Amino acid sequence: MNTQKQRIIVNGKDKTDAIVSYQFAGEKCNVIYNNSDRVYSYNREKVRVIPLCKSIDPQSEVELASNCLANKNSRELFEYFKATAAATSLVSDNGKNILQSQYDRIAAVSEETVLSNYLNENLPIKTYKRSKTVIYPFGLNQSQKLAVENAFSSQISIIQGPPGTGKTQTILNIIANAVYNGKTVAVVSNNNSATMNVVEKLKKKDLSFLTAYLGNSQNKNHFLEDQTGIYPNMEKWVIERERKQKLFDSVKQLSEELNSMLDSKNRIAAIEQELLAIKPEQFYFKKYYSEKKHTEINPQQFTKLSSDKLLSLWIEYEDYAERNAKPSLFKKIVLAFRFSKAALMIFKKVPEKVVPFLQDLYYKHRISELQSEKSALEAQLVNYRFDEKMEELSQKSMKLFKAELAQRYCWQSMRKAFEKKDFYSNSDEFTKEYPVVLSTTYSIKGTLSIDFVYDYLIVDEASQVDLATGVLAFSCAKNIVIVGDEKQLPNVLTSEEIRIADAIWNKHTFDERYHFATHSILASAVEIWKNAPSVLLREHYRCHPKIAGFFNQKFYHGELIVMTKDCGESDVLSVYRTVTGNHARGRMNQRQIDVIQQEILPNLRSRGYQEIGIITPYRDQVTAIKRQLGQEYEIDTVHKFQGREKEAIVLASVDNVIGEFVDDPNMLNVAVSRAVKSLSVVISDSKENEKTNYGDLVKYIRYNNFEIVDSQVFSVFDLLYKGYYAQRLNYLKQHKKISEFDSENLAHSVIESILQMPRFSKIDCIVHSSLATLVKDDSLLTESERRYASNPLTHIDFLLFNRMDKASVMAIEIDGTKYHAEGSRQAERDALKDSVLAKSGISLLRIRTNESGEKERILSMLDQCLG
Template sequence: MNDDKDLIIIKCKDKTEEVEFCEFVKDKFEVRFRNNSEPYRYKSSNVCWYKDPKILDPKKWLVYENNSPVSGAISILDFGDYIKLKFQSGYKKLYKKSEIYMEETSLKNNSSKNIFEYIKKLAGQISVRDERDKSFLSNQYSKLEVISPRSVLSTYLEKKSLIKNDIEINAIFPFGFNQSQKYAAEKALNNQISVIEGPPGTGKTQTILNIIANAILNDKTVAVVSNNNSATANVLEKLQRYEIDFIAAYLGNNENKAKFLAEQNGKLPNMNGWKMPIEEFDLLKTELISSQKKLNEMLSYRNKQALLKQELSNIRTENEYFIQYYKETVFENYHFKSISKLNSDKILKLLIEYKQKSFKGKITLTEKLFNLLIYGVYDFKIYSYPPEQAISYLQKNFYEKKINEINIQLNALTKTLEHYNFEHEMKEYSRRSMNLFKAKLAMKYSGGNRSVFQKGDLWKNFDKFSNEYPVILSTTHSLLNSTGKNYLFDYIIVDEASQVDIVTGALALAAAKNAVIVGDTKQLPNVVPKEVATITNNIINSYGLEEAYNYTTNSLLSSFLTLFEDIPKTLLKEHYRCHPKIIGFCNQKFYNNELIVMTDEEDLNKPLVLYKTSKGNHARERINQRQIEVIFDEIIPEQKIDEGKQSVGIISPYRLQVEELSKVAGRRNIQVDTVHKFQGREKDVIILSTVANKVKAEDFVDDPNLINVAVSRAVDKLIVVASDGGEEWKGTNIGDLVRYIQYNNFEVIESKIYSVFDLLYSSYSDKLLDTLKKTKNVSKYKSENIMNVVISDILSLPEYQNLSYVMHQPLRMLIRDPFKLTDEEAKYAMNILTHTDFLIFNKVDKMPILVVEVDGYAFHANNPTQLKRDKMKDEILNKYDIPIIRLKTNESREDERLRLKLMDVIR
């Protein structure tokens, strides 16, 4: 019989090739075998005859036996109850359909096929080539004939709806955890795809290790990949520290694989001390999951404590500037006992009441009695002072009370954490979790010895290999070269995914059912040369694909974030590396103040230092000789940098500057490199040489990702070397950094205007809005309520994330030196009741960006006095170069006008 067309099963055995003839006669099968002329007669129950199978293309179908891919078939015949595979060698194998699992490739629809062909075409253009001028990546993609619909790559190509995993995993944390890391690990383990955004110093490697541990506890396999070996080597190093690196195989390129295979010794570590009875194991796991609840509560207290420390530091800095303002504007010392008894919240409410009543003229006896009843203000003498004096006094008391209240809260939290013995309990939890993890490893590797594998086993017996080494470490482009064909890991963790391009990333995603994409869009992305960008842009245009698949503008991380808007993601918020003042710049400038700084503000010599070099002709061809001289002749001796006791790094955006710096550094114990090369590293002291004499927003040196990485390399001290006048570089990141350092070092001494009193007037604005919402039938207040919503919505956009705003900051607290004003203007501006409606400012340096005045129709249109004041206010602000825009709430597209004005002033 022709086994391409027939399948004859006799007594549960495949006899097709032995049968010459078969016929059903009188309720029985008559079968004649080859080399035998006599037919045999079988009961119909003993013979199954299948005809005309469905022919399946092996390039479109995957077959799994015991969850392992069956590779190499050149023919797949579907006989209904049975599947027959034929191989190049002539070998054939028959399976009952119930014994195997089959799936059709994801490339069956035109859309996914089109995207895949586009990525394959990219692979041929961007990859390094071998001695035969063949693209390495193209070669990898040519082997990828069938894509499993269960793979992450299938989801990526088809833009499928993201799914949660069927069985929820209750995670434990043998490597310790904080709140963000806990949420990140749980999302990673329980979703097909998740994103972990890991800003500098937030413990992403620790999170990766916990995900690995939980995967193995649940008998899963994990691939950890990155675009470079250093990231995966870091994971291996941490596993070695805990003596569990034997679970991992460090593969990837041919050199790594050869080294790994050569160093096998067939031995396992002694795990007798790790063993645990199953009853004890189950009980310990239950206890650990239960104990997380209390630890999580304490972690929330820890975070609150850190946030309060941040707030205390910020308000103390702002208070220094307020004290300066107070000394310059208030010339009499006085004390009102009833005011000093109020808390900061009541002081703000009283401040609002006082200002609103002062607008109407002299405060009446009834209003004074109201304040006595509500606020307990029995010192009526305060009302005899000018409003400027009384309001400044209330503001001064607000700062004092707020600082005291934060200290009280901090003391209470510290006592709670000490009473719980938090540090001990967390260490104990981690120790017991590690015991559980190691007990699992002792169960898994109970044999004592392990197999020694040959190179061919990586593709012939990868199931067995991955059972022995459930964690595979590799680069993204080499992973498929290190695994069996069509093998699917349970999880793939893509580390530093902001530096992984979509071509190498997609290649690795073909080998996994679930993915954890780890990276930071605020750090340096993969670099795409201009000539490559031109080629790849032409390719995507020819395919007509959406922006998320654009090679030039996307890393793997940004591609997933753009493609899947509802992707489960976690920002690791707790920061453990830098001095609070150092990471404070990155937090305010790039992370929207979402980071929780866990380091302490110790009494170090200034953590932020700015050196200005004179402008001149020393900056040519990306080399600034004057900055090099300043670093070695002034900075290192003046700052008492001890290379023997401190790790020191000198970084610059430009390779040429680094080469010159390296020549001068010689054999000193100082690491000199570009900012790009320093990503992922840290030093106690970082010296940043900015090189440029003048910086514009679009300059390479001012790239926000580059500045974020540069600043966040410093642990204890950041020294910035910039050309004189850097504070005038408006709309630039380096300019913001210069002004941030000056603000925090109290070096803003020559300014003609005050910085914005952010914390005072942010709190004031919140209370004011509550009051305005309760005020009925006053058109001015209604207009401000409407505009508040408009401004809040606009500033929530990503391009304005380093801007904030306050309401009703007085001009008196903005104009420091009124010498530019006429007598009439000075009188108006220095009146404490003359205020801005809204003041938009830069969160980094607290300097004003734009004043927004709301001209409510009824309040302004028929009021000549008010119109005169408006004109005077405009002229005052113009004299001090503070931009202003007037908006009317009864006109359309005012939000668009505001957006355009903002774009104009921040350039």
């Protein structure tokens, strides 16, 4: 046997010199050693034959790693993905299944790769202590900073990147830091446009010489043909050692200084969001307050009280009023010291005058406080020269990065020109020259040597990558950064692909998290690697705050921080309802096309918009609009618009009655988030559309455009009662009202767990809200019901409402067995409340504290209310 041409690894050890012969036979490998005539039979995966292109020293040049496929469960999982790839993946023109052919070439998978962790979730995720300061040559914000740091402190990290949050900028900083530290990086996506975007951004900074855009044969040929044999001129990048150290220290100091300033920047944006939200709420509250008899209390006497103090005073007053009691002399002294002398007068007045007065005052004081805090923070940033310091950090980081590159590359010499064979036989040398390799996820495993392992793999748009493809990519990297957004467009499988994949899946009993037909690689990774650091990129930079407010509330639970400015522009959001009628024919709606041409586009052009995009769910409608409007506007389906943006977007629903395909929440999220300054929505005026996602968009627009909707109830005063609830919990704790506190908290935690379910993302909850701020039309109520409903001390334990228009959805009452016994005074009040809510069109669920199954009952009624 010629040991100069191959090495034989048995159970992770090099046994070449001890072996006389070997032979693979099915799932076994038979080996004869030189010290015995006995035939030793091993499982096939435990024997690995490595062909050598050159003579090596096995002691110093061979690095051995265990084969993770030696684990039975890991091997079976791998074989499942291999079989799924063979059955569902694309076949090339020559009849070759590219994915399957790559799987077939894999005899072993190193335990050093992230695939090993994926197939066996019990393996620990490696953590690292960073040896160098992280650099930010492409800028940063608070979320991006944490995401980049996570990438270099953990073997596996996840970045959730909602629309317009600087996902590409984060990827560029990760690439820069990896290369800065002498590492190789593979950047992959399910399509070429995402990876090409990365290349273009690097090119603008004269860094594209680091990249090799490979993958399929055509890309490889282009790369080989485009080699120039020269490096960029790095003369200006060279920095002497002492100056380089000073630059390094400066970057480190700036990075630390900017932490608190970035917090301030985000706080300013959060304040602007709250101001934008509180203004419509205050507008609707004034409609309620204007119908009340105004009190004689002078608001000037309360100017020194903060909004939180006003809420506390409201709660103190309620406590006495509910007990029909007056403060003692000692308590009056305490109240005067805590609030003011003037505050004492309200305890002499009736709740109908006091509570609405304090509520109205809360809005005024809260807005004033927010504006003052914003001004102070803005002055702090100006004094620090925040924008200049951010730019300084980016520039110095870039200088430091380029100085490292100038030192590493022999840029004054000719650059080696590689041949096609070098991709496979000389991968190490190739990646020293080109440390950043870009490809589709589909092709990355076969781009270089089948056994080559990158230091880092960045999977972009991971929600669109299927498991069979993702698993293959996982096998070629030691560390991984998974980037995507589960709330944008997913991987699309045909019904036939699902049928075939499920037939394979049903032969096994694997954990559901590995199910090809139900999980993208992002969804699967999030569920499997729950201990991996994960960051939501919160800072949003694309859309006008009113546009971003919709998808922020609807899909992201209000977690995004909108960094764009509201300058009081009119008509940011518009709804055009086509009259009821059967205007849709198949997948085309002529009436909506006419509205776009005759009403919407003239309006947008008159407002100076140059970049206008028209998005519709169906290809037939795209064709029809293009036929009528010509080529002046960009018109396409949602899928074609992903990753792009326009000043103004026109969104046409097409369907008379919106169906499941059009109403897909991911598609709507992508469509709305393409609009930078203006969003116009065209929808058929059908009552059946009200309970759709498009219906929620219309509700959001109407609410934020201050449209008064005919209704028996007021919109929910969300921000008012959220602040009230926080103060009330403190009050209950301080006053030892433990039973009330505990039962309310227990019920609240159950409701909150329900509202975390994706299908209830648009629903929110307020606690202990007054019935008086809810009932608007009391014409159907009896006199006793009217008195009961108008009393500000009459509360609803929990009120669930739609975030989009603050409309009530259902009420929940928690009834203690002691106070709600049949025939009691409280039971009489309960009957009044039941009747008032029923006549106001609000569903009510009563839950007794000695009952079980409350979660299931809430779920059932909530589903009924939402239709």
